[in-house]
Amino acid sequence: MTVRMRTGQAAPGIDAAAAGGTVARDMAFLAPDAVAAALAVDPATGLDPGEVRARAARWGPNALRARPPVPAWRRLLAQFADPLVLLLIVAAAVSAGLWLREAAAEGQSGLPFESLAILAIVLLNAAIGTIQEARAAQAVAALRRMSAARARVIRNGTRQEIPAAELVPGDVIRIEEGDAIPADARLVRASALLTNEAALTGESVPVPKGAHPEDALPKDALPKDALPKDALPKDALPKDALLLDRRAGGETDPAEPRTMVFSGTTVSAGLGLAIVTATGMRTELGRIAGLLEETTDEVTPLQTELARLGRRLGLAVLAIAGVLAVTIVLADHIRTLPALLDTLILAVALAVAAVPEGLPAIVTAALSLGMLRMARRRAIVRHLAAVETLGSADVIASDKTGTLTRNVMTVRTVVTASGRSTPGGPPAGPDGPLRSELRQALLAGALANDAVLQEREGGVAIQGDPTEGALLVAARTAGLGAEARRFVRLAEIPFSSERRRMSTLLRETGGPSCLVAVKGAPDVVLARSSRERVGGRDRPLTPERRDAILAANAALAGDGLRTLGLAHRAVPEGEATAPDDRIEQDLVFLGLAGMSDPPRPEAREAVARARAAGIRSVMITGDHPRTAAAIAAELGIASDGTALTGAQIDAMAPGALDEAVRRVSVYARVAPAHKLQIVRALQRNGLVVAMTGDGVNDAPALKAAEIGIAMGVTGTDVSREAADIVLADDNFATIVAAVEEGRAIFANIRKVLRYLLSSNLGEVATMALGVVLAPLLGLAAGPGEVVLPLLATQILWINFVTDGAPALALAVDPVDPAVMKRPPRPRGEGVLTGAMAWSLSFIGIVTAACSLFVFDACLPGGLVAGSGTLAYAQTMTFTTLVLCQLFNVFNARSAEASAADGLFKNRWLWGSIVLSLLLQVAVVYTPVLQQGFSTVALSPGDWLFCAGVASAVLVLEELRKAVARARRSAAPGA
Template sequence: MTAPAAPPAAPWSLPGEEVAAALGTDARTGLSSADAAARLAADGPNELPRKPPVPAWRRFLAQFADPLVYLLILAIVISVIAWVLEGAHGVPVDALVILAVITLNAVLGFVQENKAADAVAALSAMTQASSTVLRDGARVSIPSAQLVVGDVLILGEGDQVGADARLLSAASLRVIESSLTGEADAVSKRADAVAADADLADRTAMVYRGTSVAQGSGQAVVTATGGATEMGAIARMLDAVEDEDTPLEREITRVSKMLGGIVVAIAVVVVATLLALTPERTADSFIDALLLGVSLAVAAVPEGLPAILSVVLALGVQRMALHRAVVKKLSSVETLGSASVICSDKTGTLTRSEMTIQEVVTASGSTVVTGIGYEPNGHVAPDADGDGHPDGEPLTGALREEVTVVLSGGAMASDTELAEDDGVWSVVGDPTEGSFLVAELKLGTQGSREGRFTRVGMVPFTSERKLMSVLYTDAKHGTTILMSKGAPDVLMERCTRVRVGEVDQPLDAAARAEFSAHIADMSGRALRTLAVAYRDLDADEAAAVAAAGTDGVFDHLEQGLTLAGVVGIIDPARPEAAAAVAEAHRAGVRVLMITGDHPATAGRIAADLGIAAPGARVLTGRELSDMDDAALTDAVGRVNVYARVAPEHKLRIVGALKAQGQTVAMTGDGVNDAPALRAADIGVAMGVTGTQVTKEAATMVLADDNFATIVAAVREGRRIFDNIKKFLRYLLSSNMGEVLTVFGGVVLAGVIGLAGHSDSGVVLPLVATQILWINLITDSGPALAMGVDPSVEDVMARPPRRPDERVIDAAMWRGVLLIGAVMAAATLGTLDIFLPGGLIETSLSVDDLATARTAAFTTLVLAQLFNTVNSRSETVSAFRHLLVNKWLWGAIALGVVLQVAVVEVPFLQAAFSTASLDLAHWAVAVAMASLVLWVDELRKLVRRARLGGRV
């Protein structure tokens, strides 16, 4: 058993055999089973470090960690104390109701967050990855979690790389590293050492955990597992990024503290006022004043707010789930609504991550290939005027012959397969090679070569050669043909002829210049260019190929080629992404593209999507590294596209944006995106292509990887925030009406005729049970219905709310105080109308206290129900979109029915100290209550006039 030495610091800079020796590994036989078992026991499994799961009981208790809940717990304590001081008769109804509300809130939040966690786990669940290694000299397949340092990996097409490893050999090996570097194209790998200071993307002698093999084969010795891998390093970066409260959580904390101060102030003012108005200050009068102050303070607290807030957010989460977005934290739904910047990765997020041929240039002209992605829907048509659009004419004659050779030749010069599963098309192998297969299907010529060609050899692609060739025998003509595909500048140097129609002609200087001009034009439009060429082998060459077989060396045959043509390839933008970007801009939200891809490609896609103007500046990772914080802060305010960036650059960009006061949403799928997702105000991971690390770092996961879903989330978040403001406006103004009614009734008792109904002490306009009833029927159903209210205004036609914008701003406070005062005036006015000896003397001023109080009680209830339609907007008339919310009208109807019941049903009359009302009482109550609606309509009219009609 051989103990490994420490892995070299830069294994890519040393020969592979030297690295294997340093790790105590025989490159030919791999580790022994005993060595591997010992190393696994010493180093642990090849898994990324994960935080231990939080126990369920702690997650449940965390639901109570809210300042508003603390305030309600204090209200419970005060209510119980008041109940005890009153003699502990019956049960403390107030305390039990509030306790039930906060318990329901905790259960709701706990259940919803568990659902989100289960959904994310389901998205992440996949078959356990396995790796092929050499153990005891034999190839064996083991779970990737059992890989150890020193294992010799056997890599083949389609394999997932299970650990970081130094290549020992490579044959046409190309690896897709987009999940780690953001680079869409497969990267060529070779066993030769590279410089020790090479960047991650340039370490061609290494393969990394989480990447996949697109083409070729190879062997590599594992140099790092688990947390020591590059993916593990990024995972560790996440621990350095602290979670922050969402804007909604911060705002609710502020509101809760403010309400706490208001409650204390109300209690102090009421107690002091009552003591001042009481002629004989005895212990009993002090206790009575204290109890009244406490009851009013408890009434001022919107005890339904936490539960209603949780229900509204949970319903928002459910709506998001229907649109294929899984929100892991309730309050994160609203955060997207306040986003002012969306930082998006390119590959797979804004683009399809499906390389697509868009243009073919041959000797006879340009041809456009329509359709995007791997689904072979589209056609091939001429583009005579070179504007990038088909002319509407069919592809015929010489041009068709040339394009057929290009597309069929490129499809033949590949090791890739196109697969279809239940209507979903995918590429097994290199995405660029797959683009030829798709384009050939669109042309409809793939059937002509089936059964005709037999592959007999290959000259593999290498980064030095920049081309590959495949040898076929042609059964139709009895010949052997070489098909080549590669970089145009390299391949054209090997060409002496050019395909024109069905014949080969000399490739003269004029033809070369014309092709070079087309290539430059396509490159300038960020198309990746590849050339296709061919030649027939003579009899001696064909015989040599037949004798050598597939293991022969044929690169000497790649001379004297015939150029078939050049293709332009791009990873196309998602068709819905442009509309989503436009909608984000309409909502005042900047969209930034932050990618590891080439600057020209990033700029082209950004221009196509409307993220940046054509030719706009693209900042690269190298430029970002040279910037200090001040220069970076200035740059992020002006530049929308960033290319060739590393994870630390993304973190700096997000940090600079947040330092400017922006609310930042970051989308991504690769593990390189994870730290920035954690640092952003809200991280959005891709559910299909996203890595496990990214999903764990994010607060929201898109099950469909669709950027448009993010804009839908912004809309939903804004709607939720508006609805939160609606029911806050409603709850606070309604509770303010209750407080002012009782307080005004005590202070103005002599004016409204209330004082004459008691020989001693203070007569209240409402009794405690009536206040409790009002809270029960008006603070729950209507407020909850407003939480699901359809948008009254176009929420995407306004800029994002500022980070310093309050949920309850000065304008809302003015409205709350105004409506509360109108409610109190209407209620006390009704009381005055029906009581003799008050300010208002009418023929109706003959009722007893119980009847007059019931009428006032009914007026306050109806006023709060009128207030539901007021509160749907700060500026828009209540009569606009009046009937769109069936839940609100249901809640209003239920409130009216319950109020009629509490007034007219005998046993409820006894419980709530009410008396039956006749038609005149009801008419006065409805008329007085409606003042809330008319006064608020007048206020909105004045405000709209001040805003110049901008609502």
């Protein structure tokens, strides 16, 4: 059937179909030709570009309505949800009111600079938090766009792969095992097609599908006049359209039509060709109200742990601030309302500054930006939690083909009854038996094939499986292209991991009978063969010949070649009506095709890098054991030639596999079910497993593994949906790069935590010790006065200047090469360890000591006599504390390495430090800010003194790290 329409002029039925609802679903009960006519498309050629544009403009993208983004003003308001921030704002407002009342009573002019400074800092912090959250949200949105679903379509006579969002009603889509169906569509061709419609019906049993209503529906289907007369617009369909329904007058249940496939469901088996009838919100999935509105943002275990840590720190700091406030009130005999209010503001400001309220936003930004970095290295993360788990991976269990190898298949040799030959090479003779056998074998490989060769500038492009493409190229090289085109495909039995073979039923143009062409695992094809092609005739397969063929197969596998068995047989006309496994019996064995898929050049180095990082590489493949062992030895995965097969796993006693996985790193001839067994066995040994997969049946293993990794190029939609990470290039080296990035992300989050907690601890210790040691420091407060090393505004300013930009810069610190020289992080190890806590405490105490030393040195009396005023001493202490935290940024970059390592690698870090210094200079010298923050101008000598004292934070931590490194080097076994 051919349908021709002028661009932009849709058939009358297209509006009804694309509108979704009952009319679109009624396409299920039309004959395939009637559906194509109603949707104005030829299934053989698909839509042309002009028609696609016209329909896209009319119906919009094939996407469900997304939850609207949170407006910026709501994000900003959410920053004030913290009770401490609200209390600080209220206290500042009350303080401003008291100031205004006193100013009016005393006739003073001016502004309440302190209260205004507090409010300004709160607003600035809220703005920064809003920007950080927006940046993280943009990063997550970018990742979602990268992992968007794709669809295979026929447009303008060629196969294409496009984003699923670009589908329009009338598009012709091709679906096969493992695909997620991208839109509601009516089948026009199907072969052994089963779909899983649990997403719509809740029923997990696969549903059989067919292209013809009379084949797909029950025998008691009603005749064509059962459909209500007004179901379709007048003249929308051809007069001879076949209409079938199951219930007179009843609305169609989406679970019932066997000729329809639905968006959001998946293909369990088989393949099909279908015409899109509804897209976006007009699909059955789109009819489910509130689907996306009810979704929630993903929260990872790390974020949960940090939230719990933040709550505990908040309670601790609140307790300290409360005790500090009570101590001040009692020690200084404070009774007046203004002094009590100042004390309250001071306590609340200390609590606000000490609690790292920006940590969740920074962690989210670190995760999101790190995931973008991973995406640039071709690893797309679907679940945030996988980023954390990557650092704990002990084993990477990987497929061979396409992951460890290049997936560029080439038929190197073909072994037939008369010998061994090379496609395109010189045969034994132009008409000899070897040539005849080679042509028959390659023809079978080209006919049992779903790949397509497309002519392109500079060569031929393969659309489809690389192995099938290699067979097509070999047949073309042997001059069999025209001969293959004489055959018309009637049906096929698709390949599956259980069957390990594929068959097609064909009729030769003008021929008297049909032909079955079979390709698959050599042992499977040979077991179903009873004869062998020798020259131009067939002879029975003897046990000796079977042994010889299997020996030849083993020899090819030992050379590192992937092998396929090829066979065919003539089928009587009567058997060709309903193809099933029975037509794959009594085959004529034609030969073995040996294909090479060389290892990726970068794979060996990636295996070595993984080993240096304490990660073991394991190869799992369906190939011959000798092929697997040869590739594994070349890559450095295993050199002992040992490969455990699926049959051997099945024969093992309970518990034996747990022992075997400790020493075996190569698994061959395995089915997807064996992958799950291997994962479970590795996990029972206490190992964290990253597992790759590409097929439908790999999904259980991907879900069971701590890190499921799907192939983005050759993988199915089902495997990608089950995985945590999708490889955009199917490359083993990308897995190792993802592990490196995952470790770097976690290390950066620890850097941020190390910096924020140690710096905030320094602030709390400075204030607490300032109160406790007030008599020793020369602090003399009059009755009812509050005199401390720092003011509330200064504490908030320190939090604003040092907790924002420097912390965010640490979150994007470049990858430290040392992360791949350490063993995996122990499972269950928290983000804050005991060693980290001791280091934080050490830095916090040093920071407080430096700050209080400067404070004491600037005041008369105390341990170190000075001559400055209180305002001068507070400004010096204020500046010293800021500089201490900026020096501490370099400490935080590593818990072990010297700060000098990679000192200039992070330009953002240096930029944030310069910004913080400029802000501190502004608050010290700008008159308006001097009034708001009670600062006085400092001389260059003052700055040098503050910097010299503050540098002790860096110097002493460097000494501590040096001692720790020396002890570790001297330890036995180091």
